Amino acid sequence: MKLYPLKFDAIMKDRLWGGEKLQKLFNKPSKTETTGESWELSGVKGDVSKVANGELSGTSLNQLIEDYSEKLLGESVVNRFGKEFPILIKFIDAKEDLSIQLHPNDELAKERHDSFGKTEMWYIMDADPGANLIVGFNKNLEKQEYKSSLENNTLLDLLNYEPVKEGDTFFINTGKVHAIGAGVLLAEIQQTSDITYRVFDFNRKDKDGNLRELHTDLALDAIDFSKKDDFRVVYDREKNKVNKMVDCPYFKTNIIDLDSDLNLDITARDSFSIYMCVSGSATIENEFGSSSIQKGETVLIAASSDILKITTKEAKLLEVTI
Structure with a gap:
């Protein structure tokens, strides 16, 4: 399979x-x-x-x-x-x-x-x-x-x-x-x-x-009682690019704001990838098939995938890896 x-x-x-x-x-x-x-x-x-x-x-x-x-x-x-x-x-x-x-x-x-x-x-x-x-x-x-x-x-x-x-x-x-x-x-x-x-x-x-x-x-014993302004994430919003948001030991999250198709080479990625659609809709395709995704939907891409094609007229996707 x-x-x-x-x-x-x-x-x-x-x-x-x-x-x-x-x-x-x-x-x-x-x-x-x-x-x-x-x-x-x-x-x-x-x-x-x-x-x-x-x-x-x-x-x-x-x-x-x-x-x-x-x-x-x-x-x-x-x-x-x-x-x-x-x-x-x-x-x-x-x-x-x-x-x-x-x-x-x-x-x-x-x-x-x-x-x-x-x-x-x-x-x-x-x-x-x-x-x-x-x-x-x-x-x-x-x-x-x-x-x-x-x-x-x-x-x-x-x-x-x-x-x-x-x-x-x-x-x-x-x-x-x-x-x-x-x-x-x-x-x-x-x-x-x-x-x-x-x-x-x-x-x-x-x-x-x-x-x-x-x-x-x-x-x-679990609460951090100190005041820390470390919670708002500042990130780039460049169109049709993968923009880094969070990189922590437990997950890495990027945002991809698209108004045209995007091809990604993920050959070197030794992790599954998750795409959450937070705006618009798209079709996500790897070597083995494709799936449509719209606002409020999520798709999982296997780590064995090498190439990803995202086809869309408008979509914002959160990309999550380990």
């Missing part, structure tokens, strides 16, 4: 804070009014993606890795991560504010949860007027001041609020408190992990009338 460009069935996640944009704008398979996430490409246990197109349709991502190993992932990726897919790809619709949260680093996550940590990045696809993100603190804190703010219900006064618009990009390293604000639609790229420490949830109740669980004690 030749590894043509692979698309996967979306795994939809209903969330207390979710809305209807994923269904209405991207035609995702959801019928609820509180759909918060579309997991596009996942190796998370219990939520493993399945191929949606071509001869491999119905095959799980784990089975693909079992069958094709280095051909799919790349030799260096297999050497580092074995048979675990190291990236989780999502689209997120926040109709309401998400909880204030953070993620542990690899060491803590391994010790406590036998999991990877969770470093992530966000690309803003759409934002209502006045929408913002919470990213970090607005001053350097001591642990006791933070604990007091939880007890006094004043945590929100210590947080940093960032207004956002389409195209804004944020890198969220482990330990940084953060939250997606109401009215934001974004693409998320992250380590394969579902470990989140929730520290404040606006005293909201779930559908059963219960307050959601907080992870106050677990979070204390």
